[in-house]
Amino acid sequence: MTAAPLRLGISRCLLGEAVRFDGGHKRDAFLTDVLGRYVEWVPVCPEVEAGLGTPREAMRLIGTPQQPRLVAIKNGQDHTRAMEVMAAKRLDDLAGSDLSGFVFKKDSPSCGVERVRTYNEHGMPGRKGVGLFARAFLGRFPLTPVEEEGRLCDPLLRENFIARVFCYRRWQDLMNSGATRQGVVRFHTDHKYLLLAHSAPHYRQLGRLVARVNEYRPKDLVLQYGELFMQALAVRATVRKHVNVLQHILGHFKERLEAQEKAELLGVIEDYHQGLTPLIVPLTLIKHYVQIFDVQYIREQVYLNPHPKELMLRNHV
Ligand code: SF4
Numbered sequence: 001m002t003a004a005p006l007r008l009g010i011s012r013c014l015l016g017e018a019v020r021f022d023g024g025h026k027r028d029a030f031l032t033d034v035l036g037r038y039v040e041w042v043p044v045c046p047e048v049e050a051g052l053g054t055p056r057e058a059m060r061l062i063g064t065p066q067q068p069r070l071v072a073i074k075n076g077q078d079h080t081r082a083m084e085v086m087a088a089k090r091l092d093d094l095a096g097s098d099l100s101g102f103v104f105k106k107d108s109p110s111c112g113v114e115r116v117r118t119y120n121e122h123g124m125p126g127r128k129g130v131g132l133f134a135r136a137f138l139g140r141f142p143l144t145p146v147e148e149e150g151r152l153c154d155p156l157l158r159e160n161f162i163a164r165v166f167c168y169r170r171w172q173d174l175m176n177s178g179a180t181r182q183g184v185v186r187f188h189t190d191h192k193y194l195l196l197a198h199s200a201p202h203y204r205q206l207g208r209l210v211a212r213v214n215e216y217r218p219k220d221l222v223l224q225y226g227e228l229f230m231q232a233l234a235v236r237a238t239v240r241k242h243v244n245v246l247q248h249i250l251g252h253f254k255e256r257l258e259a260q261e262k263a264e265l266l267g268v269i270e271d272y273h274q275g276l277t278p279l280i281v282p283l284t285l286i287k288h289y290v291q292i293f294d295v296q297y298i299r300e301q302v303y304l305n306p307h308p309k310e311l312m313l314r315n316h317v
Contacts, residue, residue, distance in 0.1 A: 001166075001169055001170055001173055002173050002176075004098075005039070005040040005234055006038060006039045006040065006099045006100055006165070006166075006169055007039065007040045007041075007042055007097055007098060007100060008035075008039045008040075008041060008042065008098075008099060008100060008102060008103060008165065009041075009042045009043075009044055009099050009101070009102035009103070009137075009274070010031065010041045010042065010043050010044070010102065010103045010104075011043075011044065011045065011103065011104050011105035011108070011149075012043040012044060012045035012048070013025045013026045013045065013105055014026055014027065014028045014031055014032075014103060014105055014149050015027065015031070015032060015043055016032060017043065017045070017114075018054065019045040019047075020054070020055075021047070021050050021052050021054070021055060021056050021057065021059070022055055022058075023054055023055040023059045026105060026149075027292060028149045028152075028165060029147060030152060030158075031103060031152075034311065035162070035311070037310075038308055038311070040165050042094070042097055042099060044090060044094075044133070046083060046086060046087065046090070046110040046111065046131075046132070046133035047059070047079075047083075047110050049086050049090060050079065050082045050083050050085075050086035051086075052079060052082070052125050054216060057072040057073060057074055057075060057077075058073050058074075059071060059073060059079065059109050059110075060073055060109055060117065060118075060119055061074050061116060061117065061118040061119065061131075061132075062118070062119045062120075063111045063120075064117065064118070064120075065118050065126065065128040065129045065130070068109075068118050068129055068132070068171045070083050070109055070132050073180070079130065083110065083132045083133060084132070084136070087132065087133050087136035087137075088131075088136070090133075091136060091137065091140045091141075091218050094137075094141075095140070095141075096183050096308060097156055098172060099141070099144060100144070100145070100165050100166075100169040100172060101144060101145040101146065101147070101161070101164070101165040101168065102133070102137060102141075102144060102145075102146045102147075103146075103147055103148070103149055103152070104134050104146060104147070104148050104149070106148035106149060106150040106151070107150075107240045108131050109129070109131050109132065110131045110132055110133045110134070111131045111133060111134050112129070112130065112131040112134060112148065113130060113131070113134045113138070113146055113147070113148050114130060114148070115127040115128070115129070116129035116131050117129060126239075133308070134146070143168070143227060143230045144168065145161060145164035145165050145168055145227060145230070145233075145234075145274045147161040155313070155316035155317050156236065156237075156317050158179070158313060159237075159313040159314065159316070159317050160236055160237065162307050162311065162313060163194070163233065163237075163306045163307055163313075164230070164234065165307075166235045166306055166307045167191070167194070167230075167233055167306070168170055168227070168230060170187070170302075171187070171222075171225075171226050171229060171230070172224075173234075174187050174222060175222055175223075175226070179218055179219070179221070179222040180218055181213040181214065181216075181218055181221060183218075183222075184208055184210065184213060184218070184221055184222055184225055185213060187225075188206060188207075188210045189300075190300055190301060190302050190303065191229070191301075191302050191303075192303075193248065193249065193298075193302075194230075194233075194301070194302050194303040194304035194306055195232050195233075196241070196244070196245050196248070197242055197244075197303060198232050198233050198234075198235045198236070198237050198241070198243050199231075199232045199233075199235035199239040199244045200241075201286065202228060202229075202231060202232030202235065203232065205228060206225065206229065206232065209221075209224060209225060209228065210225070239272070239273060239275070240273075242272070242279055242305050243269060243272065243273045245303060246269050246272075246282050246283075246286060247269065249286055249290075249301075249303075250265060250266075250269070250286070252295050252297065252298050253289055253290070253293045253295050253298075256293050257289070259287075264285075265282070265285055265286070265289070268281055268282045269282045278314065278316060278317060279314045279317050280312075280314040280315045282313060283304065286304075286306055290304070300308075
């Protein structure tokens, strides 16, 4: 990756800033104290930036999930237009910030990404809404990884989101470096096993795209590749898929292992399969052999190190 900072957008209240309707905040310790060491946050509070002030009346979404309005609960004032104007302007600014992801505050009528309460004409809530600013963001930046802070408490979702962020950043670097066909082929080669851990159908589809690189202009190629690539990574990696990848990797050097070493490695993979150990255990042993046998093709696979090891994300999946 380039030396430029990894930038993520974030709902401002998650950083501990007192911008909520009640004058409070929702500081998230993982984001501020752990992930914050690796990223430069770009904070946004859509409601404050739409001029609604702090403290302010609590708001809710009213109408249909597809076309809700943002309305103050007590005085009934409709802030939809103010939010739309703010979002259009702010998203223009963010387009120049090269964001590699966005962490949104869950349940908010402005920031929530999914299952936000939306009230129908009878005042009955349904949970199919998306906050107005989050909806505008998703429409403008469909490839950018987004997640809600609440879902990041789940180790699998957390690992998946952060892997997507780092992958997206590598793809942005590829774009910004004036990608060549060769660059796309190299990028694909390095991500093969990571792709396989997420989605075998996308892995095959991307393989077919890369096999026909000469039929595309480089700029179109990298865009098409990026779209499919990010779709692939949005499919969740599972234990079964990781086991498949670990076995593929083992195939690159198993002939060079003593019978006892091979049995030990297969046993460790099986323990992971059975849920007895986390992914980091078989991976550490595999990395050890990759180093010893100097298996260059595997050593360069992003799958082995998709994000900083200090985040310890694979210690919990
Ligand atoms: S959820 Fe969004 S709109 Fe509400 S306080 Fe946080 S950043 Fe502001």
